[in-house]
Amino acid sequence: MTTPPKATPREWWGLAVIALPCLVYAMDLTVLNLAVPALSRALAPSASQLLWIIDIYGFLVAGFLITMGTLGDRMGRRRLLLIGAAFFAAASVLAAFARTPAELIVLRALLGIAGATLAPSTLSLIRNMFHEETQRQFAIGVWIAAFSVGSAIGPLVGGWLLEHFWWGSVFLPAVPVMVLLLVLGPRLLPEYRDENAGRVDAASVLLSLAAVLGTIYAIKAMAEAGPSAARLALLVAGLAVGWVFVRRQRVISYPLLELRLFAIPTFRTAIVAYALSCLAMFGVYIFIAQYLQMVLMLTPLQAGWATVPWAGGFVFGSMVLAPKMAARYGPGPVLVWGLAAAAVGMLLMVAADGPWALWVLVAGMVVVSLGMAPVFAVGTELIITSAPPERAGAASSIAETASEFSGALGIALFGSAGTLIYRHQLGGAGLADVPAQAQSTLGGALEATNRMLPDAARALVSAAQAAFTDALQFTALVSSVLVLLASVLAARMLRRPS
Structure with missing residues (x-):
C-alpha cells in the first residue's frame, strides 16, 4: 500500500x-x-x-x-x-x-x-x-x-x-x-x-436558493415573532420547493446536491451528528449571550471575554485533542464520546444560578467546546474524505448547509420554547400589573422598569431574571438530551453494516 x-x-x-x-x-x-x-x-x-x-x-x-x-x-x-x-x-x-x-x-x-x-x-x-x-x-x-x-x-x-x-x-x-x-x-x-x-444547472440553483432562503427566513421569523399563517405557509412552501429540488437532483447528470453521498454510512453519520450538534449549540447559545448581559449584568465587552474560554476550548479541542484521540481510538469512538462529553457540559449549565452562576456557566461552555471540537473536526474529515476527491466541494457545502439549517432551526425551536417558559414563570411570580412589554422578553422587562417606581421595578427585575434563568436551564437540559441522542444514534449508525 x-x-x-x-x-x-x-x-x-x-x-x-x-x-x-x-x-x-x-x-x-x-x-x-x-x-x-x-x-x-x-x-x-x-x-x-x-x-x-x-x-x-x-x-x-x-x-x-x-x-x-x-x-x-x-x-x-x-x-x-x-x-x-x-x-x-x-x-x-x-x-x-x-x-x-x-x-x-x-x-x-x-x-x-x-x-x-x-x-x-x-x-x-x-x-x-x-x-x-x-x-x-x-x-x-x-x-x-x-x-x-x-x-x-x-x-x-x-x-x-x-x-x-x-x-x-x-x-x-x-x-x-x-x-x-x-x-x-x-x-x-x-x-x-x-x-x-x-x-451547473440554473434551475437547480434557483430551486436551492428558494428552498433554503424561504425555509430559513420562515424559521427565524417564527423564532422572533411567533408562528402565523403567513410564516407557516412560507415554511411549507420552502420545504415543498426543497422537495422539488431534491427530486431534480436525482435526474440531472451533474447535480448540485450529490445524493449518492448519503448512501455512504460514514458520510451519513457525520452529517447527522453535525446537524444535531449545531441545532443544540445554537439553541442554547442565544440564551447564554442574553443571560450574561441581562441576568449577570455584564457589559458587552465583559460578556465577550466570558465567551473566550469557550473559543479556547474549541481551539485546543480541534488542534490538539481531535488528532490525538482519532489516532488512538479511531474516528467512530471520538464522534460518539465527544458528543457524550458535550452532553455533560450542557447538563452542567443547568446548574448556572446563584453567586457561582458565571463560573458554572463558563465551566459548562468549556466542557461543551472540548467535547464538540473533536466531533466537528473528525466529523468534517469523515464528510470530505468519504466523498470522491472531485466532489469534495459539494460535500463541504452539504456540511455547511446542514449547520446553517440546523442552527436556524435550533434558534427557532429553543427560542420559542424559552419564550413560553419565560412568560409562564413570570406570570406565576405573583406580581401585580406586569407591563405587556415585560411579558415578551427579558430586555423588554428591563426597559419597562425605567417607567416604574423603585420597589416595583426591583421586584419585576428579580422575577424576570429568575424566569429567564429557568428558560436557560430548560434549554440547556433539552440540549443535553439532544446531544446525548446524537451520540447514541452515531454509535448505532457506525455499527450498522454498509
Missing part, C-alpha cells in the same frame, strides 16, 4: 492563508450586532430595515453554499476562493461608508454571496493539500479553530473599534485579510477542479 505524501512547508503556509478568511467570515456573523446602536443613530433605519441589515448576510451565505460548493468543483476551488475574496474586500469597504439603510442591505447581501465561497472552497482545498490522515485532521482542526476564534474575537474587536471609530469601521478588518489572500493565494494554494464536471 502506497504511503500518502507528507505536506511540505508550502501547504502549511497555505493553511495559514486559508484560515484567515474563515476567521473573518465568522467575525462578520457577529460583529455587526455591537454596531446596531451607532448604526441606528447614523442611518436611522426602520425596524424592518434593521432586521434585514443584520440577517441578510447569514441568509445569503446559507442560500448560496450548495451552489458555491459545486461551482468550485467545476471552475476551480482556488479560483472561486480568490474571486470571492476580491468581492468580499470591495463590499466591505463600500459597506463601511454606506450612506443609507438600503445601500447597507444591498452590500450586506453581496458580502453574504461572497462569504458563501469561503467555507466550501477552503475546506475542499484542505482535502487536496493534506493527504496524510494525521496531518489532514490537524489541518481541519486549524480550519475549525479559525471559525471559533473569529466568533470569539468578533465582539472584542468590534467593541474596540466602536470605542475609537465610527460604526462602519467594523467592516474594515476584513479588507487587509482578503488582500493578503489575493496576494499569497496564487502562490501557496493549489488549483483543483473536476475535469469531468458538467454545466
Whole structure:
C-alpha cells in the first residue's frame, strides 16, 4: 500500500492563508450586532430595515453554499476562493461608508454571496493539500479553530473599534485579510477542479436558493415573532420547493446536491451528528449571550471575554485533542464520546444560578467546546474524505448547509420554547400589573422598569431574571438530551453494516 505524501512547508503556509478568511467570515456573523446602536443613530433605519441589515448576510451565505460548493468543483476551488475574496474586500469597504439603510442591505447581501465561497472552497482545498490522515485532521482542526476564534474575537474587536471609530469601521478588518489572500493565494494554494464536471444547472440553483432562503427566513421569523399563517405557509412552501429540488437532483447528470453521498454510512453519520450538534449549540447559545448581559449584568465587552474560554476550548479541542484521540481510538469512538462529553457540559449549565452562576456557566461552555471540537473536526474529515476527491466541494457545502439549517432551526425551536417558559414563570411570580412589554422578553422587562417606581421595578427585575434563568436551564437540559441522542444514534449508525 502506497504511503500518502507528507505536506511540505508550502501547504502549511497555505493553511495559514486559508484560515484567515474563515476567521473573518465568522467575525462578520457577529460583529455587526455591537454596531446596531451607532448604526441606528447614523442611518436611522426602520425596524424592518434593521432586521434585514443584520440577517441578510447569514441568509445569503446559507442560500448560496450548495451552489458555491459545486461551482468550485467545476471552475476551480482556488479560483472561486480568490474571486470571492476580491468581492468580499470591495463590499466591505463600500459597506463601511454606506450612506443609507438600503445601500447597507444591498452590500450586506453581496458580502453574504461572497462569504458563501469561503467555507466550501477552503475546506475542499484542505482535502487536496493534506493527504496524510494525521496531518489532514490537524489541518481541519486549524480550519475549525479559525471559525471559533473569529466568533470569539468578533465582539472584542468590534467593541474596540466602536470605542475609537465610527460604526462602519467594523467592516474594515476584513479588507487587509482578503488582500493578503489575493496576494499569497496564487502562490501557496493549489488549483483543483473536476475535469469531468458538467454545466451547473440554473434551475437547480434557483430551486436551492428558494428552498433554503424561504425555509430559513420562515424559521427565524417564527423564532422572533411567533408562528402565523403567513410564516407557516412560507415554511411549507420552502420545504415543498426543497422537495422539488431534491427530486431534480436525482435526474440531472451533474447535480448540485450529490445524493449518492448519503448512501455512504460514514458520510451519513457525520452529517447527522453535525446537524444535531449545531441545532443544540445554537439553541442554547442565544440564551447564554442574553443571560450574561441581562441576568449577570455584564457589559458587552465583559460578556465577550466570558465567551473566550469557550473559543479556547474549541481551539485546543480541534488542534490538539481531535488528532490525538482519532489516532488512538479511531474516528467512530471520538464522534460518539465527544458528543457524550458535550452532553455533560450542557447538563452542567443547568446548574448556572446563584453567586457561582458565571463560573458554572463558563465551566459548562468549556466542557461543551472540548467535547464538540473533536466531533466537528473528525466529523468534517469523515464528510470530505468519504466523498470522491472531485466532489469534495459539494460535500463541504452539504456540511455547511446542514449547520446553517440546523442552527436556524435550533434558534427557532429553543427560542420559542424559552419564550413560553419565560412568560409562564413570570406570570406565576405573583406580581401585580406586569407591563405587556415585560411579558415578551427579558430586555423588554428591563426597559419597562425605567417607567416604574423603585420597589416595583426591583421586584419585576428579580422575577424576570429568575424566569429567564429557568428558560436557560430548560434549554440547556433539552440540549443535553439532544446531544446525548446524537451520540447514541452515531454509535448505532457506525455499527450498522454498509
